[in-house]
Amino acid sequence: xxxxxxxxxxxxxxxxxxxxxxxxxxxxxxxxxxxxxxxxxxxxxxxxxxxxxxxxxxxxxxxxxxxxxxxxxxxxxxxxxxxxxxxxxxxxxxxxxxxxxxxxxxxxxxxxxxxxxxxxxxxxxxxxxxxxxxxxxxxxxxxxxxxxxxxxxxxxxxxxxxxxxxxxxxxxxxxxxxxxxxxxxxxxxxxxxxxxxxxxxxx
Numbered sequence: 001x002x003x004x005x006x007x008x009x010x011x012x013x014x015x016x017x018x019x020x021x022x023x024x025x026x027x028x029x030x031x032x033x034x035x036x037x038x039x040x041x042x043x044x045x046x047x048x049x050x051x052x053x054x055x056x057x058x059x060x061x062x063x064x065x066x067x068x069x070x071x072x073x074x075x076x077x078x079x080x081x082x083x084x085x086x087x088x089x090x091x092x093x094x095x096x097x098x099x100x101x102x103x104x105x106x107x108x109x110x111x112x113x114x115x116x117x118x119x120x121x122x123x124x125x126x127x128x129x130x131x132x133x134x135x136x137x138x139x140x141x142x143x144x145x146x147x148x149x150x151x152x153x154x155x156x157x158x159x160x161x162x163x164x165x166x167x168x169x170x171x172x173x174x175x176x177x178x179x180x181x182x183x184x185x186x187x188x189x190x191x192x193x194x195x196x197x198x199x200x201x202x203x
Contacts, residue, residue, distance in 0.1 A: 066139035071138060082107070
């Protein structure tokens with residue numbers, strides 16, 4: 001029997017980003033593992049399970065850490081525009097970030113869910129960025145674009161908040177390890193605010 005789709009499906013790459021806070025509060029989390037391939041496979045499989053009985057797909061809510069060359073560490077931002085920073089087929093005349101012959105636009109966009117947070121464009125790639133990227137991103141991560149694309153194709157709503165853990169520079173690895181623990185409480189607070197807001201809108 002297919003599982004009943006929850007109203008909100010919380011998705012993170014790694015348990016370290018949630019630090020057990022969500023589980024302690026009785027909130028399940030889907031952990032995808034690192035990178036765009038893992039993210040796309042794990043989320044697509046779960047959404048297929050949840051929607052097999054024709055129920056409406058949940059709001060997929062991605063929390064995670066990100067690097068930024070322009071935003072200070074420990075900043076929480078809302079991401080609703082996503083680009084594949086790995087995709088570079090310039091040799092065939094395509095602009096960076098454009099997937100050749102793809103029906104979807106290079107920038108995948110969703111409606112704003114966290115209006116109180118600064119808005120940031122997220123560039124996802126299968127590298128832990130330690131050098132400033134030439135693309136025009138506010139933050140860089142390794143999964144959000146894949147999650148957003150899976151949601152767009154399946155027809156699930158998507159929202160994303162990122163906690164800036166490092167400067168996407170030569171110190172990124174050390175700073176990520178130092179700052180990742182601070183993300184969990186911020187994510188849990190944001191989740192609770194979202195749940196309360198959605199409940200109020202239905203009352």
